[in-house]
Amino acid sequence: MSCDHVQQQISALIDRRIADGERENVRAHIESCSACQAQWESALSLRSALRGMAQTEVPASLAAKLRVLASHERVRQLSRVSLPARLRNFTAYAGLCFDNLMRPVALPFAGGVLSALLAFGLLVPTLSFPHNFVGGPTFFVEPAGSTVDLAGQTSEKINILAPRIQPVNSPYTGYTNVVDLTIDENGKVVDWTVVSGRLTEELNNLIVLSRFIPATTFGLPTSGKIRAVQGPIIVGPSYSFTVRS
Amino acid sequence: MATSILDLGSERAAESAEADDLGLVEALREGSERAYEELLDRFQQPAYALALRLLNDQSEASDVVQEVFLKVFRSIGNFRGQSSLKTWIYRITVNEAHNARRWFFRHRRQEVDLDTDPEDTRDWKENIADGGRSPFDVAFSGEQHVMIERALERINPIFREAVVLRDITDLSYEEIAEILSVSLGTVKSRILRGRDALREELQGSLRARPALRLVPKTAE
Numbered sequence: 047m048s049c050d051h052v053q054q055q056i057s058a059l060i061d062r063r064i065a066d067g068e069r070e071n072v073r074a075h076i077e078s079c080s081a082c083q084a085q086w087e088s089a090l091s092l093r094s095a096l097r098g099m100a101q102t103e104v105p106a107s108l109a110a111k112l113r114v115l116a117s118h119e120r121v122r123q124l125s126r127v128s129l130p131a132r133l134r135n136f137t138a139y140a141g142l143c144f145d146n147l148m149r150p151v152a153l154p155f156a157g158g159v160l161s162a163l164l165a166f167g168l169l170v171p172t173l174s175f176p177h178n179f180v181g182g183p184t185f186f187v188e189p190a191g192s193t194v195d196l197a198g199q200t201s202e203k204i205n206i207l208a209p210r211i212q213p214v215n216s217p218y219t220g221y222t223n224v225v226d227l228t229i230d231e232n233g234k235v236v237d238w239t240v241v242s243g244r245l246t247e248e249l250n251n252l253i254v255l256s257r258f259i260p261a262t263t264f265g266l267p268t269s270g271k272i273r274a275v276q277g278p279i280i281v282g283p284s285y286s287f288t289v290r291s
Numbered sequence: 292m293a294t295s296i297l298d299l300g301s302e303r304a305a306e307s308a309e310a311d312d313l314g315l316v317e318a319l320r321e322g323s324e325r326a327y328e329e330l331l332d333r334f335q336q337p338a339y340a341l342a343l344r345l346l347n348d349q350s351e352a353s354d355v356v357q358e359v360f361l362k363v364f365r366s367i368g369n370f371r372g373q374s375s376l377k378t379w380i381y382r383i384t385v386n387e388a389h390n391a392r393r394w395f396f397r398h399r400r401q402e403v404d405l406d407t408d409p410e411d412t413r414d415w416k417e418n419i420a421d422g423g424r425s426p427f428d429v430a431f432s433g434e435q436h437v438m439i440e441r442a443l444e445r446i447n448p449i450f451r452e453a454v455v456l457r458d459i460t461d462l463s464y465e466e467i468a469e470i471l472s473v474s475l476g477t478v479k480s481r482i483l484r485g486r487d488a489l490r491e492e493l494q495g496s497l498r499a500r501p502a503l504r505l506v507p508k509t510a511e
């Protein structure tokens with residue numbers, strides 16, 4: 047058996063893609079020939095080095111995007127499945143309905159100033175801590191009021207790391223990290239852009255975990271954009287809001 | 292005797308994996324939240340590792356993986372279980388990687404005779420087997436992973452793909468044949484040539500950079 051032939055078989059030997067009789071012959075040659083032995087060992091160490099490369103970690107930003115994608119696609123799928131199938135999957139579906147009641151508001155792209163203010167008015171008090179605005183406009187609170195579950199943010203204390211929500215066209219800048227979120231008609235975050243700073247873990251959690259009440263145009267849910275900010279609190283005259291639930 | 296028992300065992304494992312797949316697919320169709328999570332848990336990491344090694348670019352690999360899962364979620368209704376969920380998803384990943392810009396340019400740059408019998412193209416091998424001991428006799432440390440990455444990038448993408456599917460994604464020859472739509476013989480030949488090319492690249496870079504401290508096998 048020639049060295050050439052044996053070295054040709056090494057790849058197949060590693061993968062156990064070699065006939066039994068042939069395998070014994072190739073093995074015997076490798077054990078008795080230092081050149082082929084060296085080739086065999088280098089092939090083995092290459093294989094194990096490559097196997098080690100399988101452990102590559104998924105970047106956090108990709109993982110977050112995939113979760114958003116999955117939750118968006120799931121809602122899309124739910125809207126298409128039959129009623130019996132939906133009932134079989136009742137728990138998940140009930141959870142979804144419940145989530146729908148517990149969302150902050152997304153501002154419509156083109157809903158006019160008044161509706162934007164209304165939506166913003168709905169949004170701001172639900173954050174459960176005082177919000178300060180310089181020369182801010184008057185906000186209206188929807189008579190029915192609403193509660194909100196903003197990625198588990200219910201603390202009364204102002205946490206410097208806690209992301210806050212404001213309109214995309216808000217004049218208040220100076221935050222360290224600013225991310226614009228696109229909310230679809232189901233209240234899901236479908237896309238985002240880092241306007242400044244970076245996507246921190248807190249903002250990432252906001253994107254992945256928060257559900258939003260979609261903005262409405264003429265009573266119909268529509269997609270919209272909101273801005274999530276994180277960083278120093280912008281100081282100005284304080285406005286207080288009534289939160290009803 | 293021993294092999295037949297082994298075969299039976301692996302056949303059973305394959306059958307139960309198939310049943311798991313179909314259960315997961317059914318739950319996805321019904322919009323179960325847990326099913327969506329499970330699919331990501333099972334496949335986002337290996338799909339990313341595969342795309343990254345095919346394209347050697349993190350942001351392009353991320354884009355590819357997002358496209359892959361969008362396609363998977365949208366076309367789960369068409370999945371009939373004629374292939375396993377695993378090969379189906381990796382096949383989509385490979386196809387999406389082929390569509391990526393980076394792949395296209397690399398591929399064009401390296402037009403060679405792809406599936407000719409490796410026995411015919413042995414001329415360069417003479418350079419490798421110089422003497423009994425190959426300069427490649429090293430144990431790979433973390434630092435040397437960078438070298439392998441570079442070597443992978445330099446070899447023909449058609450061969451790289453076969454090696455990556457085999458050695459990194461850890462698929463069988465049959466699964467690779469299905470994913471690439473080629474014969475088993477072609478899979479075998481591409482893996483062999485890919486590994487040889489990789490070893491040649493690595494030996495080249497070891498010779499070119501003697502300053503790199505390598506751990507000899509014997510020192511282990």
Ligand SMILES: [Zn+2]
Nearest residue numbers: 049079081082
């Ligand atoms: Zn030999």
